[in-house]
Amino acid sequence: MIHLYALAATITVALATIVGLLWGRRALTRIAASAAGLMILGLMTAYLLPSGTVEAGSVTTDSQKLLSRDRPVVLIGTSGLRWQDVDPETTPHLWEMLDAGAGAAGATPTTAGSNSLCASAGWLGLSSGQTVLTGSTVGSGADKEYRCADWAVEPADGTAEDADEHGTTGASGPAEVVGWSFLQSLQQRSVFRPQLGTLGDAFADSEKCATAIGPGAALVLADTSGTVSRYLTIEQALRDPVAAFSCPLTVVDAGSAPHDMPDQDDPASSVTPPGPAADNERASDVRAVDDMVSRISAAAPESAQVLSVDVGGPAPGRSSLGVAVSAPEPGEAGQYLSTPGTRWVGVFRVLDLPITLTSAAGIPAPAEFTGSPLTQSGARTADTAESVAELVSLTERDHTLRPLTGVVTTSVLFLALGAFAMITVGLPRLRQRGRVVLARRASRATAGILTVAASVPAALFLMTTWSWWNPAATELPMWTALVGSTALVACTAALAPRNRVWAAPAIIAGITFVLLTVDAVLGTPLHRGSPLGAAPTLGGRYYGFGNPTYSVYAAAALVFAACLATLVKRRFGRVWAIIATVSVGAVTLLIDLLPQFGADVGGGLVLVPTFAVLVMGVAGARVTWQRFAVVGGSGVLLVVLIGFLDWLGPAEQRSHLGAFFQSVLDGTAMQTVLRKGGYAARSLWTDPLSWLTLAILVALGLLLWRGRTFWPRFQAGWLTRTERAWPVLRPLLTSLIVAAVGGALINDYGMRIATFELFAALPLIGLAVIGAARSTPQIKEIPSSRSVPAR
Structure with a gap:
């Protein structure tokens, strides 16, 4: 709170000057000057007694990039996981990561409103580096409703299915996103004109391999034609993690925990988000996502930099900051994450991830990408519950x-x-x-x-x-x-x-x-x-x-x-x-x-x-x-x-x-x-x-x-x-x-x-x-x- 002491001191001094000039009464000026002295004393005390930690939401100061170029990156993407969901019982793995000193932040989703209700919301944002459209409104009057665009991932030439039938580990092969052309045509209605496949093209043009594991990850790494050069299912990747995580970048779809249905009075109530709506069923979904993050983290190479981020959607209602956690490094204290694009301790945009990934791979960032690479913005408190509470706040x-x-x-x-x-x-x-x-x-x-x-x-x-x-x-x-x-x-x-x-x-x-x-x-x-x-x-x-x-x-x-x-x-x-x-x-x-x-x-x-x-x-x-x-x-x-x-x-x-x-x-x-x-x-x-x-x-x-x-x-x-x-x-x-x-x-x-x-x-x-x-x-x-x- 040092900046607040400084602010109060400056304002008080300014008030003393203004009032003194306008009124000219010595007593009043002395009172204001005394108040300024107390504020300055508080400022000096704050400097002399630093806490050593920062609070989520504060202004970032010195920071360093989170990901280095000499190590592979594993991005684990989730959907619908908020900081309100994190506790020792429901998400034991994420809690243990925080206890061990993991970096933490709230991730701002890429879309809002009806577009955030679709399963493709966050993944397509990573693909283009911009806010995207995920569906369209059909009908009129009482029959008006919002429909998410259909899509699916099919391995090219059946390579993945053939590998499974023969009992092999299933080497990665190309895959195709069905419905990609319609998803691209949707973006022409957007004022931002996002170009799907921008991230995939960046890696393909640089001749650096990137592996997509799971359907959401295929949306992220597909090129502008809708083709993914290296694709695996979760089961295939876990059977042979050495081959699955061999590229400089691996993106994994760890599953979804859909939120409850919105109220009938909500303008988006006509949209039915996928997945169960009951609280107990959603808690089960959250546990399943946490378990999958745990399995993928354990399978990733020791040299890998593992980052678990909720990419957003499906999430009806108000937008919330998603859970973002970076795997703890040995001997390092827990940090809050941020970017120069937000300058908030513990806050970054999901749209900061594309430029973060290209920067870590040493690839020039496409002009379409906005934001800045992720950084460590300051030591957070060692109390995990307090850190989670700050991010929830x-x-x-x-x-x-x-x-x-x-x-x-x-x-x-x-x-x-x-x-x-x-x-x-x-x-x-x-x-x-x-x-x-x-x-x-x-x-x-x-x-x-x-x-x-x-x-x-x-x-x-x-x-x-x-x-x-x-x-x-x-x-x-x-x-x-x-x-x-x-x-x-x-x-x-x-x-x-x-x-x-x-x-x-x-x-x-x-x-x-x-x-x-x-x-x-x-x-x-x-x-x-x-x-x-x-x-x-x-x-x-x-x-x-x-x-x-x-x-x-x-x-x-x-x-x-x-x-x-x-x-x-x-x-x-x-x-x-x-x-x-x-x-x-x-x-x-x-x-x-x-x-x-x-x-x-x-x-x-x-x-x-x-x-x-x-x-x-x-x-x-x-x-x-x-x-x-x-x-x-x-x-x-x-x-x-x-x-x-x-x-x-x-x-x-x-x-x-x-x-x-x-x-x-x-x-x-x-x-x-x-x-x-x-x-x-x-x-x-x-x-x-x-x-x-x-x-x-x-x-x-x-x-x-x-x-x-x-x-x-x-x-x-x-x-x-x-x-x-x-x-x-x-x-x-x-x-x-x-x-x-x-x-x-x-x-x-x-x-x-x-x-x-x-x-x-x-x-x-x-x-x-x-x-x-x-x-x-x-x-x-x-x-x-x-x-x-x-x-």
Whole structure:
């Protein structure tokens, strides 16, 4: 937890600086400085008393590749085996391996939804190195159902059957995947366009042999024609293990443990996963899989590097991290596994396996492969039960967090809209009717609601410092951590002086900005327990800034820069205000864009013109299309330069920027752009909240543009009043629109980018608006029980 101590210390120091500048009270600054000292003391203690082990889910630091090139590799694949299934009674062999010091990790499956219900799901992902389609939807209406594509493995010319009939051990021979052409045709419907047989072709082209044992393994090592050069059944391989495991790579299908049927209310309930559904029968399947892993491990050569990984599917319902275990090495302590592609201790993608296998064999990785080779990411605890519990917690934490995202963000957005309605409609009417006391109380309540709402984005990340998932990931500690973190930020904002309408927004936006900046520098540890962070069970972005984080970070950075510019301009003049705004913009851009921090290509493209609008507003310069185009072009060149520098590094260590630069070179970039563009377009007509977001942006745009040219009579009292107290408000709102629209156009989240930005920015702007409304002269209430006659 060293990074959390460092994070808390940095945030506290930043708060002391912000509050000291805004208020200037020595006592308050001393209190904040004392708190910072305590946090720094905790940091030093954490360094002086290291535990020697890491926790699953932490940020990876130094690591080394798991597999070496001078030893053969045996990959044992299972299907449907989760860490929740691992215990001494049901999986005694896996438990003994962990006791002996085996490496361990949770493996993110290659597919989700209906595709994960098919037996071919994980195996085809290994074959192509990408997410695949495993079936198709047939029928319509009540008769609509999802059907898995049929396939089978037949030894060519009956060689394997002939060997069995004669009682011999059965030397490996070629085999053919029946139904391969239909499986390939399915992939043409995928936006990823996976090419089945890519891994098999890589080994065939390098003239290095690879043996497939069992039907699933045949799918992995089949070439693009559907042919497997060396194929054996499990029984044949166990009768003559010396011949069976003689190649540099052997892939084994150790069996499946299908999960229970989904509920009837589940959208995928029409799909019937293969295998038994009863709990006791599934426990029997898990034991059978564990026993097969034990037999294969015992038959593998002593020099072999044995890796047992659940490749996923058939698994209806929510995705879970599968069981991944590497055979223990003599004299070595147990390690968690990871990859540079996830940067999570104890987490890697099943799609990291293809490049891991080619790297171990010394074969150049095909361009279609993503991810990085498996690494050892740190010593795990010697207590096997504790290690298993940590890996189980990764799935449970993710399942607990995901439903919170929509609930919180939507609730905050509607609270902010309701507060705006109160400010613009409710409060003026109360004052017009002479209900000044009631208006004052409503104003205070509205300010309190906006303060809490504005504090939620920071709290969604700060809640991770509570480690709320220990000892179990349940909703009560999660909500407690969120409420406590929100209260901490809101109480700090309550210290803001009321005579400056931008003071409270400055504190909250400053906390959010500093929080996410330091989090990115430390490897995004706070994302791992945040509803807005990565979802390891779904296999998307694991590190850096995802789309929700970009939205929150951009909004907080813009508001904080505008507040800081106002403060600096009052004390030091316009030039220093411009420098302050540029500085915040530069930090925001570098943190969001650099591969070692945010690694966000789309955000980097948008932030340059976004901050340019704000800087020109602070400088009092006019925003013209020519200036905007020059600045936007400069942003593109900067992104290209950083992507090129990232691309120069090793392929397995490239971030999203380097990978995209490579896709430009190999001609697949347009496919990525079109795929993301399709996702963005669909967000507009599949999410009703996107319609509301678009309406708000259009209304705000008309309000700002109102026509100083076309509609001079179109006035907004709240905007005029707040702009008078905070002159930089108009360029700030313009830059927020640019960030929202630009992010929606470039990122695959589409209008949801703008929704998340409104979630973060609207309460902050509302605080300034209510501050301006509360500072205007008010009518004294008429001391009479009679209503005031209408004028």
